[in-house]
Amino acid sequence: MPTNNQLTQVSSRGTGNSWCRAPLDRQIQLNNQTITLEEVARFLALIKCDARVVVPNRMTKQRWGVARISRNEVVLYRCSVWVFLHEVAHMLTPGCGHGPKFGEKLDALQMVWQVVEAAGMV
Numbered sequence: 001m002p003t004n005n006q007l008t009q010v011s012s013r014g015t016g017n018s019w020c021r022a023p024l025d026r027q028i029q030l031n032n033q034t035i036t037l038e039e040v041a042r043f044l045a046l047i048k049c050d051a052r053v054v055v056p057n058r059m060t061k062q063r064w065g066v067a068r069i070s071r072n073e074v075v076l077y078r079c080s081v082w083v084f085l086h087e088v089a090h091m092l093t094p095g096c097g098h099g100p101k102f103g104e105k106l107d108a109l110q111m112v113w114q115v116v117e118a119a120g121m122v
């Protein structure tokens, strides 16, 4: 896992989720919250998603994550909760871009994350 000392975001730029209704401060909070591969694995098991998650050594400033749907694979360049949930939402809404279905899925995943985190399950 790369270190995530640079996870700081104070504006909405780069969140890429215009259809998501989660409050902006919540998006930013989750975007600044690091996630480990153990947490990733536990969360995916809970939502019964069998996607593989890859964290490359090479980091990029241009992209924070990619959902490779045909490979059933999520690539995290930035190991934040928000980027992870964003890419998982893509995996679960193939072909929907950042449209309303994607936004609803991301909202739902954010709420699930809140519940499982509060329950100490991630």
Ligand SMILES: [Zn+2]
Binding pocket: 016, 086, 090, 098
């Ligand atoms: Zn996206």
